[in-house]
Amino acid sequence: MGTDYASFVCEQEKAVQCVKYVGYVQHGLDGLFLVMGFMHGSIGLNKNDYQQSFGDGAVKRDLSSSPDWNLLDQVLRSEGWKFDSMEQINVSNVTVTKRDSDPSLVHRTIARNVAVDDQGNSSDISFNFFDNGDFNLHVAGDSNSLPSGTKKSSNINRRFSGAGFKIAATTRVRSKLTRAHQTKMSYFIAQDWASDTYKMSMSDYVGLVKTDHTANFYFRIIPEIKGFGLNYESVNVCGQLGQFL
Incomplete structure (x- = not known):
């Protein structure tokens, strides 16, 4: 999508050619793979629990069997994620x-304070889950702290005040990719995102991960130049994506 908001965020955060943000975006995408596997494993989806449509609107799967969110900490750490703490x-x-x-x-x-590379860069990463089965991840970057967004926070602290990125995603099935392939896929997508940021004067980056003709997930990487709140971001900013399978 047009405009150059993505490169503006990188320049504002002194990330030349968005190189430093590759680690942030890669971790966000890898987190999507892990969280989606965690969610589907906990809920135990079957063919009647989800729709093949990826449209907005009605709830698309039964969330009545809620996963144990405390286990997400263990899931991320077991896959090599390093961070200070997990705040529910x-x-x-x-x-x-x-x-x-x-x-x-x-x-x-x-x-809190997720290590995203071997250069000492870290970021808060928040995982936001919605009742239609979609996910929004917030990546603060450069050791910035994301607010909880609760009523106990002051008005100014209910929003993240810096520049960063959101990643919106939707899925209905567990990824068939191995963890090694998921890690590689996250890295290559992040590299392509950084390259296209400057080649295409890009704002949003929209894509999908699929095996054969089955979508693992659709995603949208969204630059936020003046902070962001907890509002829902849809993947389908360009219309329904199912037609591209």
Whole structure:
């Protein structure tokens, strides 16, 4: 998508050619693979639990069997993620401005100070889960701290005040890729994103990960130049993506 917001964020954060942000984006995408596997494994989806449509709107899967969110810490650490702590947010206290058509936020978890490369760079990464099965990840970058977004926070601290990125994603099935392939896929997508940021004067980067004709997930990498809140971001900014399978 047009405009050059993505490169603007990198330049504002002194990340030449977005090289430093490759690690941030790679970790975000890798986190999607891990979280989606965690979610599907916990919920135990079968063919009647999800729709093949990736459209917005109605709830698309049964979330009545909620996963144990405390286990997400173990899942990430077991796959080599290094971070200081995992903060579980009580979403009943979260302040969210939403449109009537938007799904509701059902869970928010923040991994604090995630090491994203071997150069000492780190970032808070938040995992936001919505009742239509979609995910939004927030990547603060450069050791910035993401707010909890609760009513107990001051108004100014309910939003992240710096520049960063969101990653919106949707899935209905567990990825068939091995963990080695998932890690490589996350890296190559992040590299391509950084390259296209400057080649294409790009804002949003939209794509999908698939095996054969089965989508693992659709994703959208969104630059935020003046901070961001907890509002829902849809993957389908360019229309329904199912037609591309």
